[in-house]
Amino acid sequence: MDIEPQYGTLAEAEKLIKETHEHGLKFIVDIVPNHSSDQHLWFQAALKAAPGSKERDRYMFRDGKGPNGDLPPNNWEAVFGGCAWQRVIEADGKPGQWYLHLFAVEQPDFNWEHPEVRAHFEEVLKFWLDRGVDGFRIDVAHGMVKYPGLPDVPEKDKSAEMLAPHERPFWDQDGVHEIYRSWRKILDSYSGDRMAVAEAWVSPAERIARYVRADELQNSFNFEMLTTLWKPEEIKKKIDNSIASLIEVGAPPSWVFNNHDVVRSIDRLDLGLTNHGDTTFSRQGDPKKLNIARGTLRAKSATLMALALPGGTYLYQGEELGLPEVRDIPEDRLTDPRWKMSGYTDRGRDGCRVPLPWISEPTGGFGFSTNDLLELDQAWLPQSPWMGNFSADSQDGVAGSTLTMYQEALAIRKTEEGLGDGPMTWIQAGDDVVAFSRPGNFACYINFGSPIEVPAGAKVLISSGPLDGNSIPTDTAVWLRLP
Numbered sequence: 001m002d003i004e005p006q007y008g009t010l011a012e013a014e015k016l017i018k019e020t021h022e023h024g025l026k027f028i029v030d031i032v033p034n035h036s037s038d039q040h041l042w043f044q045a046a047l048k049a050a051p052g053s054k055e056r057d058r059y060m061f062r063d064g065k066g067p068n069g070d071l072p073p074n075n076w077e078a079v080f081g082g083c084a085w086q087r088v089i090e091a092d093g094k095p096g097q098w099y100l101h102l103f104a105v106e107q108p109d110f111n112w113e114h115p116e117v118r119a120h121f122e123e124v125l126k127f128w129l130d131r132g133v134d135g136f137r138i139d140v141a142h143g144m145v146k147y148p149g150l151p152d153v154p155e156k157d158k159s160a161e162m163l164a165p166h167e168r169p170f171w172d173q174d175g176v177h178e179i180y181r182s183w184r185k186i187l188d189s190y191s192g193d194r195m196a197v198a199e200a201w202v203s204p205a206e207r208i209a210r211y212v213r214a215d216e217l218q219n220s221f222n223f224e225m226l227t228t229l230w231k232p233e234e235i236k237k238k239i240d241n242s243i244a245s246l247i248e249v250g251a252p253p254s255w256v257f258n259n260h261d262v263v264r265s266i267d268r269l270d271l272g273l274t275n276h277g278d279t280t281f282s283r284q285g286d287p288k289k290l291n292i293a294r295g296t297l298r299a300k301s302a303t304l305m306a307l308a309l310p311g312g313t314y315l316y317q318g319e320e321l322g323l324p325e326v327r328d329i330p331e332d333r334l335t336d337p338r339w340k341m342s343g344y345t346d347r348g349r350d351g352c353r354v355p356l357p358w359i360s361e362p363t364g365g366f367g368f369s370t371n372d373l374l375e376l377d378q379a380w381l382p383q384s385p386w387m388g389n390f391s392a393d394s395q396d397g398v399a400g401s402t403l404t405m406y407q408e409a410l411a412i413r414k415t416e417e418g419l420g421d422g423p424m425t426w427i428q429a430g431d432d433v434v435a436f437s438r439p440g441n442f443a444c445y446i447n448f449g450s451p452i453e454v455p456a457g458a459k460v461l462i463s464s465g466p467l468d469g470n471s472i473p474t475d476t477a478v479w480l481r482l483p
Helices: 010-022 041-048 115-129 175-188 205-212 232-247 265-271 292-308 337-341 363-367 385-390 402-415
Strands: 028-031 085-089 095-100 135-138 195-198 254-256 312-314 433-438 442-447 459-463 476-481
Touching: 028 115, 115 175, 175 195, 175 205, 205 232, 232 433, 265 292, 292 312, 292 402, 292 433, 292 442, 292 476, 402 459
Parallel strands: 028 135, 135 195, 254 312
Antiparallel strands: 085 095, 433 442, 442 476, 459 476
């Protein structure tokens, strides 16, 4: 095993792991077990091999339907749109079998019933654990195993859209848990605090809990908040359901308001994007109606709430800078497969993936590159000139900036013994308020309605925006020390 040369060398990776630990940080490796690149040596061998061969059996190759096999093996659709099957040209130059790709054509799905696939990924885990990594993020953790026979699905269910409200034969199959039990044994065989977190787009919360049972993975991203409106009753319900389901298996909750697949929370919470299609692979919502100031305040309040809740919080690069969605990427620079697969109607996820602005000056792509001659439009996704207003250097140490709020909140969280894992208690403060307490007389209030008063005798530790005297304005969150 080695690293793709365009990303560096194994020696550089080992040096990075060492230096990360020297700074008191943990090092997590992203692994993708559902599929490989079509350039993978195994897949290239499969294309050259005959139907029924060992090489093809590592992937999901099937004969097509119809007299000449001209129809795909079933009616499944890919996440990015279109048929989930691609036909190949055989050695004789004629169309032959089809292979499954739940994502892009260039990402063929592995066959997880093949022992070599399972053995290979166990070796991948050991390869990185031997080099000192602390754990893994498991991409599409609810994928991998497919229902036996690969049956057709009802017309309304054939899309591979993730976080679907009903079962699909290609997601969240029982067989994945056998795999994770074997991986947990590998993790536990190494000294130190090793872990794995599942990127499992499953719903409801009870399904998430299955991935973090005592003999499986240590954590799973909880994406429930990505599909929740900025309404107190909905948020409280999602919190209750998430915590209750995880208590049953003794696992800590996790909270996610942003990631690389969704519209950034500033846009999402302000425009009211709620369903999975809105938040991930499409860019619905009228940008002309976007109120950046209101969206920023809501996003900052959501962060304070998440950091105060039991369990852990996953933050996505750029949210600490208050970056909104980048909506002005030229069409000829869009890279998300969804753009092409949708017939050039859906701009995809590129708007949340643009490189960060480290410095306010455009030199080197706002400091993203050590090459000072790099122009803003030369990054892998072009940076917009306005992004300099959100740069790290212009916010660091500046009172009231989004970055400073994140820094201060994380510093408080480290010193508050009642935060992190542990109990919480709801505080009844009105229908338009989400409020809860944690041990040590700590409380978090998020006001969704008209201004409310800070409880008598309480000390404000931090707020997501300016307070009006002793009043908490609309869309504002505060951390308090109760008397």
